[in-house]
Structure formats: structure tokens, C-alpha cells
Amino acid sequence: MTQPKTIYDKIWESHLVYQGKDGSLIYIDRHLVHEVTSPQAFEGLRLSDRFVRQPKKTLAVADHNVPTEDRSKGIEDEESRIQVEALRQNCEDFGIEFIGMDDLRQGIVHIIGPEQGFTLPGSTIVCGDSHTSTHGAFGALAVGIGTSEVEHVLATQTLIQKKSKNFNVQIVGRCPEYITAKDLALSVIGAVGTAGGTGFVIEYSGNVVESLTMEGRMTLCNLTIEAGARAGLIAPDNKTYEYLQNRPMTPKGELWESALKYWKTLPSDKDVHYDKTITIDTKNLAPLVTWGTSPEDVIEIGGNIPIPEEIEDDSKKNAIKRSLEYMGLEAGAPIKGLKIDKVFIGSCTNGRIEDLRDAARILKDKKVSEHVDAMVVPGSGLVKAQAENEGLDKIFMESGFDWREPGCSMCLAMNADKLLPEERCASTSNRNFEGRQGRGGRTHLLSPKMAVAAAVMGHLADVRELDS
Amino acid sequence: MEKFTNIKGIAAPMLTTDGNQFSMMINVDTDMIIPKQFLKTIKRTGLGKNLFHEMRYDYDDNEIKTFILNKEPFSKAKVLLAGNNFGCGSSREHAAWAMLDFGIRVIMAPTYADIFYNNCFKNGILPICLSEDVVKYLAEFALKGEEFEIFLKEQSIRVSNYEVNFEIDTSSKNFLLEGFDDIGLTMEDSNLIDIYEDESNTNLPWYSL
Numbered sequence: 001m002t003q004p005k006t007i008y009d010k011i012w013e014s015h016l017v018y019q020g021k022d023g024s025l026i027y028i029d030r031h032l033v034h035e036v037t038s039p040q041a042f043e044g045l046r047l048s049d050r051f052v053r054q055p056k057k058t059l060a061v062a063d064h065n066v067p068t069e070d071r072s073k074g075i076e077d078e079e080s081r082i083q084v085e086a087l088r089q090n091c092e093d094f095g096i097e098f099i100g101m102d103d104l105r106q107g108i109v110h111i112i113g114p115e116q117g118f119t120l121p122g123s124t125i126v127c128g129d130s131h132t133s134t135h136g137a138f139g140a141l142a143v144g145i146g147t148s149e150v151e152h153v154l155a156t157q158t159l160i161q162k163k164s165k166n167f168n169v170q171i172v173g174r175c176p177e178y179i180t181a182k183d184l185a186l187s188v189i190g191a192v193g194t195a196g197g198t199g200f201v202i203e204y205s206g207n208v209v210e211s212l213t214m215e216g217r218m219t220l221c222n223l224t225i226e227a228g229a230r231a232g233l234i235a236p237d238n239k240t241y242e243y244l245q246n247r248p249m250t251p252k253g254e255l256w257e258s259a260l261k262y263w264k265t266l267p268s269d270k271d272v273h274y275d276k277t278i279t280i281d282t283k284n285l286a287p288l289v290t291w292g293t294s295p296e297d298v299i300e301i302g303g304n305i306p307i308p309e310e311i312e313d314d315s316k317k318n319a320i321k322r323s324l325e326y327m328g329l330e331a332g333a334p335i336k337g338l339k340i341d342k343v344f345i346g347s348c349t350n351g352r353i354e355d356l357r358d359a360a361r362i363l364k365d366k367k368v369s370e371h372v373d374a375m376v377v378p379g380s381g382l383v384k385a386q387a388e389n390e391g392l393d394k395i396f397m398e399s400g401f402d403w404r405e406p407g408c409s410m411c412l413a414m415n416a417d418k419l420l421p422e423e424r425c426a427s428t429s430n431r432n433f434e435g436r437q438g439r440g441g442r443t444h445l446l447s448p449k450m451a452v453a454a455a456v457m458g459h460l461a462d463v464r465e466l467d468s
Numbered sequence: 469m470e471k472f473t474n475i476k477g478i479a480a481p482m483l484t485t486d487g488n489q490f491s492m493m494i495n496v497d498t499d500m501i502i503p504k505q506f507l508k509t510i511k512r513t514g515l516g517k518n519l520f521h522e523m524r525y526d527y528d529d530n531e532i533k534t535f536i537l538n539k540e541p542f543s544k545a546k547v548l549l550a551g552n553n554f555g556c557g558s559s560r561e562h563a564a565w566a567m568l569d570f571g572i573r574v575i576m577a578p579t580y581a582d583i584f585y586n587n588c589f590k591n592g593i594l595p596i597c598l599s600e601d602v603v604k605y606l607a608e609f610a611l612k613g614e615e616f617e618i619f620l621k622e623q624s625i626r627v628s629n630y631e632v633n634f635e636i637d638t639s640s641k642n643f644l645l646e647g648f649d650d651i652g653l654t655m656e657d658s659n660l661i662d663i664y665e666d667e668s669n670t671n672l673p674w675y676s677l
């Protein structure tokens with residue numbers, strides 16, 4: 001009998017070009033490229049007279065730098081314009097498909113991969129971007145890489161990797177109303193810690209994971225990197241196949257049927273051994289928010305901000321003190337009721353159609369608080385079009401939200417959308433690091449539903465109370 | 469890539485302090501190391517002046533005198549000491565480029581985030597893993613401005629009369645010592661990649677495009 005294997009083991013083995021003692025060569029099926037982490041890689045190819053080995057397995061899009069308002073004038077910021085133009089030129093020179101800013105399909109790289117059916121179960125996917133973990137929602141082994149590795153993949157369609165260990169995160173129980181995939185992900189990060197997943201691939205399982213939609217699964221896998229693991233994985237099932245079937249780049253006809261047969265062999269074998277396992281029971285979960293400057297700084301909306309003096313570990317204690325000062329918070333105070341200035345709904349974490357539906361359903365017939373500046377940035381042109389089809393844009397605009405063009409926007413504030421110093425933001429994005437959304441800006445991560453509650457109330461609020 | 473030779477120089481400790489007590493700063497993320505406004509470059513060089521930009525300069529771009537890298541002798545540091553989970557967050561290799569451009573060639577911390585750790589090697593930076601206690605002990609020497617010596621071949625660190633060894637896997641070590649071009653090395657195996665592609669076109673044809 002062969003040894004039982006995890007889905008990660010199976011994908012790993014099927015992509016081994018060769019196995020080395022200290023590192024193996026892994027074949028890469030799909031490579032996503034964006035403008036920020038690729039120019040130096042293309043420059044490297046040029047300098048050493050190298051080509052892109054498999055241009056067709058590479059797909060490029062500009063997302064980080066693009067404006068989310070009026071695009072008729074192009075990109076005003078000169079450096080951003082040069083960077084986006086460099087990507088277009090590089091794609092042209094090396095024969096890679098480039099989705100430009102005026103293309104309906106343009107959007108955040110991790111949203112368009114699945115949308116186009118570029119992301120497939122059992123495949124290996126890389127991108128010069130840490131949130132590549134998103135694609136694991138489809139049962140793909142998807143890892144974020146640095147620019148030197150981007151160059152390596154462009155030139156060789158392979159990556160030198162060490163095998164990670166297997167970590168099973170089971171999410172079980174009866175999930176209460178108003179608890180979204182974002183809350184699940186935050187609770188995982190809170191439980192595992194930002195470094196707890198380092199060296200592991202996390203496989204999510206359990207009845208709650210199975211019951212998530214594909215959008216929810218993407219949110220969960222997206223945030224895996226915030227727990228330190230480079231990849232998150234969810235076994236593919238009928239939902240996965242339904243989502244993918246007939247997408248522009250998925251296999252068709254007989255090829256689809258044979259792929260399907262293969263994909264059904266991917267889920268982890270019964271009785272397989274994981275190097276680490278945790279179980280999260282969702283029964284008593286409340287909506288979560290972050291208070292500090294690390295995604296692990298998670299508390300329930302009804303909770304209180306931690307008191308550093310109660311922490312034993314010196315480096316943690318000092319880190320908390322620093323966060324409290326940066327965030328302008330008082331130790332021990334309730335998080336609920338904290339006045340906010342901005343609300344951001346979007347990003348590769350929560351910029352998909354279901355997130356917008358979720359938010360709009362709560363928002364309908366309510367108004368954004370007067371002092372709050374709120375915006376929705378759909379994750380892609382297709383998400384935007386779909387939302388407009390469903391009339392969601394009207395709900396947002398009538399309530400006082402800005403309705404924007406797709407891109408990364410205020411998730412990392414590389415374009416014009418950013419926080420001013422000391423501005424406080426309720427954000428559906430993924431990182432609350434110091435300065436992430438603008439220098440001195442203060443970010444609280446939460447779900448789209450909770451973002452709406454904050455927008456309407458003008459302060460961090462419990463969506464369960466707002467919506468009853 | 470340039471070969472990694474022995475390094476001798478000043479070490480700058482990243483600290484969080486509370487009165488007289490200090491600890492190593494944990495979770496130093498790549499947004500801190502190099503903020504997004506500097507990612508618009510299409511070059512690898514020139515980022516050193518913006519390393520830790522928001523801790524280093526005030527809103528008017530004046531140096532913040534209390535920040536370690538703005539103080540003598542640390543403005544010439546070749547070594548950086550920090551706490552757990554160094555380099556977490558964004559995959560931006562700009563973080564490694566900024567360090568290199570500033571002159572940092574060695575980092576000492578208990579643990580690193582995976583992507584950053586890999587990025588270091590690609591740029592000839594040596595990330596050394598040491599226990600929390602040892603990093604903190606070394607930080608005391610660093611604060612006094614003592615010179616550190618790092619011997620990669622021997623896997624040892626020397627400062628004043630203290631010497632400590634560190635672990636590193638052989639391939640990563642050789643990679644730095646030889647200054648390998650890993651793309652070139654992989655391309656020498658391109659016949660193996662050809663074989664894989666042929667097989668995969670037959671066995672996993674749905675991934676071909």
C-alpha cells in the first residue's frame with residue numbers, strides 16, 4: 001500500500017522536475033505578473049539575453065498603480081505611468097498576454113486569475129505577490145515569490161523550492177449568522193499567529209470550509225500569508241468545478257472531462273498524517289476586528305483593547321505598546337465605538353462580487369455617516385460590471401459610498417487613494433501594518449458587512465446590532 | 469551575484485524600548501523596511517536612502533535623530549539585529565534591495581518570513597537564525613558600537629571576546645559563497661525541464677496552454 005498523501009504532497013510530486021537534497025525543481029503551470037514586482041525581472045532577462053520559456057503560461061495585468069477614478073486621462077503620476085507602461089512593453093517584447101487598463105477584464109491579479117479560469121485545481125501557480133495564496137481556494141498550489149524568482153520562472157518555467165510541512169486547519173461547527181470568511185480567516189490568524197504558519201502549507205478543511213462559496217474560500221486562502229504560510233489549500237469539489245467550467249481559459253470538452261477525473265483524485269487521503277493540526281469551532285464566533293498593526297491583533301467587536309502590562313513576554317509587550325501609540329488607542333478600552341474617518345471596501349481579500357452583495361444587503365436604505373469618507377473599489381472590471389448589473393452600485397452611491405474603478409487602491413495606497421496621518425479606517429483589506437494605507441494612517445481590518453456597519457454608524461460597530 | 473566574503477562591521481539593533489528595559493522589535497514587515505511609494509522604481513538600485521523611510525525621516529523629510537540608523541556609528545551598519553518573524557508581509561524584493569543598497573549584508577533574528585528569507589539569498593544577504601537570547605545578548609555589544617565579524621564558511625560570529633556559531637543549510641551557504649547565478653544553473657538542466665514538459669503534456673494535458 002502506498003502511504004497516504006495530502007493534496008499538497010500530491011501536487012508537489014506531480015510537479016517535480018527533480019528532487020534535490022536541499023531544494024527541488026518544481027514545474028510552474030501558471031505565472032501571474034503585475035507591474036510592481038516584474039520590471040527588474042524583465043530587465044534581468046534582457047541583460048543576460050534570456051527569453052520567456054513559456055509565454056502562454058504567463059498572464060500580466062496592471063493593478064497596484066492604477067487610478068480608481070476617471071481613467072480617460074490615463075495615469076497622472078509619472079512614475080506609476082512609467083511602471084505600467086514598462087509592463088505593457090515587456091509583455092509585448094516577450095510575447096505575454098497583457099490585460100490593459102481599458103480592458104473590461106482588468107483588475108487585481110488574484111481576482112482575475114480565477115475569473116479567467118487561469119487558476120486550475122492541482123496546478124502550480126506563482127506570482128510576485130504574497131497574496132498568491134488566494135488561488136489555493138481552487139486546490140492549486142499557489143505561492144508568492146520575489147522578483148528574482150519571477151525572473152527564474154520567466155526564464156525556466158520552474159522554481160527551486162524546499163518542501164513545506166503539512167498543517168491542517170479544521171474549521172467546524174455551526175457558523176453563526178454574520179460570520180463571514182473574513183472573520184474565519186482573522187480567527188485563524190489570531191489563533192496561529194503571524195509566524196505560526198511559517199514553513200507550512202495550510203490545508204483548510206471541515207464542514208464550515210466546505211460550506212463556503214468559492215469567493216469565501218478565496219478570502220480564507222488569501223489571508224493565509226498573514227499567518228506566515230506561503231500557501232493555503234482547499235480540496236476542490238463540485239463548487240470548484242461549477243465555478244470554473246466554461247471560463248475563458250479552462251479546458252473544454254473532453255479535456256475538461258479528463259481533467260475533472262484527475263481533479264477528483266486530489267483531495268488528501270484518509271488517515272493522512274499532518275505535521276500540525278488545529279481545530280477552530282465557530283459556534284461562539286463573533287464578528288472580528290483588528291486593533292493593532294499586525295493582522296494577529298484580532299479581537300471580537302465586543303472586546304477590549306489589550307493591556308500591555310498583562311503580557312509577560314517583553315518583546316510582545318513592547319510591540320503592543322508601540323502599536324497602541326501608533327494606533328492612538330487606550331489600553332483596556334472597548335474597541336466598539338471608536339470613531340472612524342474612512343471606509344474601504346475592496347482588495348484581493350474582499351473585492352469580489354459576493355463581498356459587494358454582502359455589503360450592499362446591509363447597507364440598503366441606510367446612509368453613510370456624515371463625517372465618513374467611504375469607497376468601494378471592485379476587484380475587477382468584471383466584478384464591477386456584474387455589480388452594476390445587479391444594481392449594487394446604486395445602493396452604494398445612494399448611501400454615500402464612492403463607486404470606483406477596479407484595482408488595489410487603498411489596500412496599499414500606491415495610487416492616489418490613501419489615508420492621511422492619524423486618519424482611522426475600517427478596511428476590508430488584509431494588512432494593518434504601520435503606514436500601509438498611507439503614512440500615519442490607522443487601519444482596522446474587518447469584513448465587508450462590518451465595514452458597512454462602521455460606515456453607517458461612523459464608528460466601529462457590531463453589524464448584528466445594526467441589522468436587527 | 470557577488471560572492472559573499474567575510475563581513476566585518478557595525479551592527480544596528482532594531483529595538484522596542486520601555487524605560488531602561490529593551491527588547492528586539494518583532495514582526496518587522498517589508499512595508500516598514502521599504503514603504504510602497506518607493507516601489508514605483510523599475511531599478512534595483514538607489515533604494516538605500518529610503519530604507520525604513522517612515523521611521524527614519526519625519527513628514528518634512530528631516531532625519532529623525534533618535535532612529536538607530538541615523539545615529540553614529542550605526543549609519544554605516546553592515547549588520548542588522550531584530551526580533552521574531554523578520555521580513556513578514558509583502559513579497560517585495562525591494563526590501564532586500566534597499567538593505568543591500570544601504571550596506572546591510574547580514575541580518576540576525578530568531579525567525580524570518582519565508583519569502584523575505586529567500587529574497588535575501590538572491591541578493592547576497594545572509595539572514596542568520598539565532599535564538600532570542602543570543603540576539604539580545606549580541607544587541608548589547610552592538611549598542612556599544614563594537615564591530616562584528618561574520619565568517620560564513622566557519623558559520624561563526626565574533627564580537628569582542630564572544631564567539632557564537634550558527635546553522636545554515638549547505639546549499640544556501642554555497643549559494644552565497646559562490647555567488648551563483650541560479651537561473652543559469654537551472655538552465656543547464658533544461659533537458660530535464662523538456663522531459664517534464666513532454667510527460668506533462670501527455671499526463672496532465674489540461675495544464676498546457
Ligand code: SF4
Binds near residue numbers: 063109129349
Ligand atoms: S489588493 Fe492589496 S494585497 Fe491584494 S494584490 Fe493588491 S496590494 Fe496586494
